[in-house]
Amino acid sequence: MxxxxxxxxxxxxxxxxxxxxxxxxxxxxxxxxxxxxxxxxxxxxxxxxxxxxxxxxxxxxxxxxxxxxxxxxxxxxxxxxxxxxxxxxxxxxxxxxxxxxxxxxxxxxxxxxxxxxxxxxxxxxxxxxxxxxxxxxxxxxxxxxxxxxxxxxxxxxxxxxxxxxxxxxxxxxxxxxxxxxxxxxxxxxxxxxxxxxxxxxxxxxxxxxxxxxxxxxxxxxxxxxxxxxxxxxxxxxxxxxxxDEVYTQTLEALYNGGFYQNAESADSKLVSLTIDTSLSDVFELLTKQEAFTIERTGKVVGKIDRSDVFSYLSQEG
The missing domain is CATH 3.40.50.300 (P-loop containing nucleotide triphosphate hydrolases)
Incomplete structure (x- = not known):
């Protein structure tokens, strides 16, 4: 070439x-x-x-x-x-x-x-x-x-x-x-x-x-x-x-910090991620869709959308 x-x-x-x-x-x-x-x-x-x-x-x-x-x-x-x-x-x-x-x-x-x-x-x-x-x-x-x-x-x-x-x-x-x-x-x-x-x-x-x-x-x-x-x-x-340090964290950081919505508001059609999913994978997913649910031990425990992640990142910054 x-x-x-x-x-x-x-x-x-x-x-x-x-x-x-x-x-x-x-x-x-x-x-x-x-x-x-x-x-x-x-x-x-x-x-x-x-x-x-x-x-x-x-x-x-x-x-x-x-x-x-x-x-x-x-x-x-x-x-x-x-x-x-x-x-x-x-x-x-x-x-x-x-x-x-x-x-x-x-x-x-x-x-x-x-x-x-x-x-x-x-x-x-x-x-x-x-x-x-x-x-x-x-x-x-x-x-x-x-x-x-x-x-x-x-x-x-x-x-x-x-x-x-x-x-x-x-x-x-x-x-x-x-x-x-x-x-x-x-x-x-x-x-x-x-x-x-x-x-x-x-x-x-x-x-x-x-x-x-x-x-x-x-x-x-x-x-x-x-x-x-x-x-x-x-x-x-x-x-x-x-x-970036934020990339090494997992969904558990958002969940424990309260940056999520109740499971009752979650649509069953949403993609579900386990609580140990890295934020790097979360960011990639959110470039393609607006929201997803969080699972812990096979049970949906909450929903997260882009605004929740932005709120978390603002706090981290």
């Missing part, structure tokens, strides 16, 4: 501080390539070099085998989508206007833009008639981030850069948007470069993962290989430590 991005001996210094040292890696066309590591590891600096927001001190980056510094930077950025942690929708523009910003700049006609907006809204399960003319302030955080994702995809860019896009969201919204990224990638086949500090997220969505630490690339491989054969103790410990 051909490479679309290459880093060759790339280093970066800020005021004498080395933040990136001799980085060599290539991103293959059509993959989800994840840069993962703790704060200060150099992953966001690496990402921002791809669209020219940061220039290397030494070495070169290549996009389609041409040095990035040799491109017209504005035209290059039109070929690259960008999704940030801060949901940077334009507050005075409607959902439709936000999505069609780059297609408009590229000269797409009105009908082309409307068609693209509507098909992308449908892809993220947001009815165009209902959401097209809404303002960002009328959307939830998860809905705003969905718009941020499809805005980055609207002009059919070669690459989409995602800089910790879900880290500020609750676990249910995060899991739902991870699934969305995987779905859109499978359908559209574009190249995604995704930055996260969470190894669990990296393992879920990455085709390949580059683990970074103190400005250096420690290991670059598939999720399976990194899990089976971590390159060193740092990679092994980082994998263990970055699992």
């Amino acid at each position: 051909e490479s679309i991005i290459e880093f060759k001996d790339v280093s970066k210094e800020f005021e004498g501080n080395v933040v990136l040292k001799d980085l060599n890696l290539s991103v293959k066309k059509g993959e989800i390539f994840v840069l993962v590591g703790p704060s200060g590891s150099g992953k966001t600096t690496s990402l921002k070099m791809i669209n020219g927001l940061i220039e290397p001190t030494d070495g070169n980056l290549y996009f389609k085998e041409k040095r990035i510094k040799d491109y017209n930077i504005q035209k290059l950025r039109w070929q690259i989508g960008y999704v940030l942690q801060q949901i940077a929708l334009f507050p005075t523009m409607s959902v439709k206007e936000n999505i069609e910003v780059i297609p408009d700049m590229l000269g797409w006609n009105k009908n082309q833009r409307k068609k693209r907006v509507d098909e992308l809204l449908k892809e993220v399960d947001m009815d165009p008639e209902q959401f097209r003319d809404r303002m960002p302030s009328e959307l939830s955080g998860g809905q705003q981030q969905r718009i941020g994702i499809i805005r980055a995809l609207a002009s059919e860019p070669d690459i989409v850069l995602m800089d910790e896009p879900f880290s500020a969201l609750d676990p249910i919204s995060r899991a739902s948007l991870q699934d969305l990224v995987l779905k859109l990638h499978q359908k559209l086949g574009n190249t995604i470069i995704f930055v996260t500090h969470n190894m669990k997220e990296a393992l879920k969505i990455g085709s390949r993962i580059a683990v970074m630490h103190e400005g250096k690339l420690i290991q670059c491989d598939t999720p399976e290989e990194i899990q089976k054969h971590p390159a060193n103790q740092f990679v092994e410990e980082f994998f263990d430590e970055t699992t």
Whole structure:
């Protein structure tokens, strides 16, 4: 598979501080390539070099085998989508206007833009008639981030850069948007470069993962290989430590804390989970349905829906 991005001996210094040292890696066309590591590891600096927001001190980056510094930077950025942690929708523009910003700049006609907006809204399960003319302030955080994702995809860019896009969201919204990224990638086949500090997220969505630490690339491989054969103790410990503490808890924590509804209110058609089910599995289930029942020793003892989980997470936070 051909490479679309290459880093060759790339280093970066800020005021004498080395933040990136001799980085060599290539991103293959059509993959989800994840840069993962703790704060200060150099992953966001690496990402921002791809669209020219940061220039290397030494070495070169290549996009389609041409040095990035040799491109017209504005035209290059039109070929690259960008999704940030801060949901940077334009507050005075409607959902439709936000999505069609780059297609408009590229000269797409009105009908082309409307068609693209509507098909992308449908892809993220947001009815165009209902959401097209809404303002960002009328959307939830998860809905705003969905718009941020499809805005980055609207002009059919070669690459989409995602800089910790879900880290500020609750676990249910995060899991739902991870699934969305995987779905859109499978359908559209574009190249995604995704930055996260969470190894669990990296393992879920990455085709390949580059683990970074103190400005250096420690290991670059598939999720399976990194899990089976971590390159060193740092990679092994980082994998263990970055699992969110809330994911290690079970439904018993919600039940004992009173974050559930009486069994009498439970619909017999609901999926039933045992009380020792991990919250990680609960979050995944709640991306697909609204509620479920809890079982203890084969007996239904209560019902939990999304609002109960949100209340629990608010208390935990």
